[in-house]
Amino acid sequence: MSEKIYNKLVRDDIPKAIEENNKKCETEIVKGEELKQLLNEKLQEEVQEYLETNDVEELTDIVEVIHGILHHRNVTMKELEDIRIKKKEERGGFTKGVKLVKVY
Template sequence: MPTYNKLVRDKIPQIIKDSGEQPITKILGEEDYIKYLKEKSYEELDEYCSAETNEEAVEELADLLEIMHALAKHNGSSIQEVEAVRKEKATKRGGFQEKIFLIEVKE
């Protein structure tokens, strides 16, 4: 029996049951939830970085976005508020569209 010890999407236990297997789960407290949500964000970012096709990359970006929704909610915010902050920062400091790589700053 594989051991995972990781945060999974809400419907995964039912999907496992539907496949004829029995998942062993627990509901996390808030502190552990955030700890494992952060760990999950690294897992999904690694999977994005390892993606070999645009389709795989978009799939992993969707997972990262789902995590961002959960983290925003935990921080008393919403993804819409996060997006508003992103837009404000992009207006003031720019985005990453021009692919600028800073080598050094001479005084």
């Protein structure tokens, strides 16, 4: 049997899906700083996948990782959205395509 080592954060139901495909996997539950690090790595991975594919579905993976980060930081989506709206009201969004070329 071939073995592949991942050592990365996966969606909660991935081990179940692996076993349903008649394979075995080894998992562990991580917490604290290790979880924070793995969530950050997962965010980078998902952003890279989006940049490579430009597939909107990859954005859902980014949002899911953000949900995970917020959960472990005890921040709600509403709190995040409130911060986003405040920042947008103060500085704008990214809908107009403004490219800053120079500042004098």
